[in-house]
Amino acid sequence: xxxxxxxxxxxxxxxxxxxxxxxxxxxxxxxxxxxxxxxxxxxxxxxxxxxxxxxxxxxxxxxxxxxxxxxxxxxxxxxxxxxxxxxxxxxxxxxxxxxxxxxxxxxxxxxxxxxxxxxxxxxxxxxxxxxxxxxxxxxxxxxxxxxxxxxxxxxxxxxxxxxxxxxxxxxxxxxxxxxxxxxxxxxxxxxxxxxxxxxxxxxxxxxxxxxxxxxxxxxxxxxxxxxxxxxxxxxxxxxxxxxxxxxxxxxxxxxxxxxxxxxxxxxxxxxxxxxxxxxxxxxxxxxxxxxxxxxxxxxxxxxxxxxxxxxxxxxxxxxxxxxxxxxxxxxxxxxxxxxxxxxxxxxxxxxxxxxxxxxxxxxxxxxxxxxxxxxxxxxxxxxxxxxxxxxx
Numbered sequence: 292x293x294x295x296x297x298x299x300x301x302x303x304x305x306x307x308x309x310x311x312x313x314x315x316x317x318x319x320x321x322x323x324x325x326x327x328x329x330x331x332x333x334x335x336x337x338x339x340x341x342x343x344x345x346x347x348x349x350x351x352x353x354x355x356x357x358x359x360x361x362x363x364x365x366x367x368x369x370x371x372x373x374x375x376x377x378x379x380x381x382x383x384x385x386x387x388x389x390x391x392x393x394x395x396x397x398x399x400x401x402x403x404x405x406x407x408x409x410x411x412x413x414x415x416x417x418x419x420x421x422x423x424x425x426x427x428x429x430x431x432x433x434x435x436x437x438x439x440x441x442x443x444x445x446x447x448x449x450x451x452x453x454x455x456x457x458x459x460x461x462x463x464x465x466x467x468x469x470x471x472x473x474x475x476x477x478x479x480x481x482x483x484x485x486x487x488x489x490x491x492x493x494x495x496x497x498x499x500x501x502x503x504x505x506x507x508x509x510x511x512x513x514x515x516x517x518x519x520x521x522x523x524x525x526x527x528x529x530x531x532x533x534x535x536x537x538x539x540x541x542x543x544x545x546x547x548x549x550x551x552x553x554x555x556x557x558x559x560x561x562x563x564x565x566x567x568x569x570x571x572x573x574x575x576x577x578x579x580x581x582x583x584x585x586x587x588x589x590x591x592x593x594x595x596x597x598x599x600x601x602x603x604x605x606x607x608x609x610x611x612x613x614x615x616x617x618x619x620x621x622x623x624x625x626x627x628x629x630x631x632x633x634x635x636x637x638x639x640x641x642x643x644x645x646x647x648x649x650x651x652x653x654x655x656x657x658x659x660x661x662x663x664x665x666x667x668x669x670x671x672x673x674x675x676x677x678x679x680x681x682x683x
Contacts, residue, residue, distance in 0.1 A: 295407055299665045300390065302327075303403035304383035306366075307392035313367040313431045316344045320366050324348060324406065324425065331409050335423075338438045345427040347439035351447060352409065353417030358683030360613075360675055361422045361443070361453035361640070363631060364402040365429030365436070368394040374656040389659040396648030400660045401456025404647065404668040411676065418682040421675070422450060429631055432472065432597030436631040440638050449640070451683060452610035454675065455632040456646030458653055458660075459624070461667045463614035464644035466523050466625045468530070468557040469601030469633055471564055474594045475500055475552045475575065477539075480586035482546040490546030491586035494539050496578050497550040500591075501534070503574045504554060507567070508532040511556075518559050523604045523623050530558045530567070531627075557627060560603040568595060600633035608641035617674040618645070626650070645671065 309320035321337065328335050328350050335350035353359065371380045371393055378384045380393040392399075405423055412421050422443075427435035443449050457464075477497050482490025508531070511518075515529030532554065539550025558564045572593055579591040605611060606623060615621065628650065635642040647664035 295411070295669050296662065296666050298407040299404050299669055300662065302406050303390065303392075303395060303400055303660075303665070306399040306403055307383045307394055308381055310381050311367050311394070312370050313428055314370070317366045317427050318344070318346060321346050321348050321425065327406060328409065331413050333409060333413065338442070340427065340435065345435065347427060347435050348423070348425040349439050349442055349447070350423045351420050352412045352423070353420035353679065355448060356419055357448040358451045359420035359422060359448065360679060361424050361450050361635070362401075362405045362672065362675070363424040363426070363436070363453055363455045363635065364398050364405065364646075365426045365631065366399075366402070367427055367430050368397070368399075369430050369654045377657055380658075389661055391657055391659045393658055395660045396458045396658050397650070397653035398457055398646055398648065400458070400648050400665055401646040401668060404665055404672055405456070407669065408672045408676065411673070415676055415680060417676070417679045419451070419679050420448065421679055422447065426631060433599050433629070433631050433634060436634050440634055440640075443638065443640065451641065452608070452613060453632070453635045453640050453642040454610065454614065455630055455635065455642060455644045456668070457630050457644050458646050458648030458650045459626070459644055460649055461618060461645060461647055461664065461671060462624050463611060463618055463620050464626050465606060465611050465623045466520065466560055466604040467602045467629060467632065467644070468525065468559055468627050469564060470555055470557045470597070470599045470629045471568065471595060472553065472555045472597035473571070474596070475554065475591070476594070477550045477578070477582070477591045479548050479582060479589045480546070481548040484544040484546055487546050491582050491589045492546050493550040494547045496582050496591065497537070497539065497552055500552065500574060500578060503571075504532055504534065507570065518562050520560050520604060522606065523625050525559060525625050525627060527627070530556060530562050532556045557629070558601060560601040599629035600637050602630070602633040602636050602642065602644070605636070605641060610641040610643040613675070613678060614643040614645050617671055
């Protein structure tokens with residue numbers, strides 16, 4: 292094994308040991324990475340959240356000129372509670388050639404490879420910079436990255452491209468759907484179940500909204516061909532609606548006063564997401580007026596959050612062209628899940644998704660990556676460094 296491969300695995304173990312579940316702070320990991328970078332003479336800056344409990348980290352290696360590349364990864368991971376792990380999820384363990392640990396695939400493996408490359412990047416004669424961008428709160432809505440992205444073109448030179456290292460088995464991904472998570476909340480009026488006419492049943496009204504969402508899904512599926520994105524294929528090839536969580540009611544003999552629903556839709560690039568949301572809001576307004584006729588104090592509200600923009604295919608952009616030339620890929624790949632790539636693209640930065648690990652094992656019990664995947668990523672970043680040695 293090369294020293295670089297050994298360093299990538301060692302750094303992955305170091306990163307996994309930091310419990311950076313989205314509900315917790317990531318500052319210990321960020322401090323560790325910052326100290327590691329400083330040890331190699333690389334300065335970094337922090338972009339904290341509003342209360343200072345989390346932070347993005349941005350570092351630049353090479354000349355302070357435009358036209359470089361961003362290596363981007365999120366530091367947060369999903370929870371492990373309720374999952375029967377075979378070993379401590381926050382201690383990297385190798386079994387049968389697999390490296391197990393929360394975040395090993397999604398996506399601390401990519402960050403480890405990027406950090407392992409730092410000494411080589413520092414020593415290289417870069418003609419354009421390599422920027423490292425580590426973010427917080429990707430898993431709960433990609434809330435952190437935009438604050439770091441805002442630095443590029445303002446306080447930092449604008450890069451030519453960005454590689455977001457989500458787990459793709461090192462296949463370049465050129466597009467993904469955009470998602471919007473929503474909460475519908477209905478407040479009715481409690482009453483004894485023997486006199487339901489004296490109450491306003493929040494669950495009944497939520498049932499009507501669920502019927503609306505089912506009809507919306509059927510409509511979006513039926514028009515999938517019309518919404519298709521030229522040049523790429525999605526699975527499934529339509530905009531999807533997901534029902535995630537519902538809660539409400541107290542007992543069988545009480546007309547329920549409250550009911551809440553968490554739902555989402557994942558739209559193909561080019562689909563008018565605002566129009567979908569406007570349709571849902573119109574239905575909410577209709578239900579709100581109806582329940583108020585039963586109980587003046589009742590109401591129906593729609594709150595939207597976790598707005599993750601889609602990533603549209605840009606096969607002729609510098610990011611896709613570089614990634615496909617490095618990997619030898621000649622078929623554009625898409626994914627249905629959302630990433631921070633759409634936010635970089637929205638900022639005018641050509642972006643591709645390419646990283647070690649398999650999304651199929653992400654978020655699951657005994658998440659893992661492999662040494663081979665890390666080695667492929669090491670080679671990929673090495674090729675990006677070679678690219679950066681040539682002037683724009």
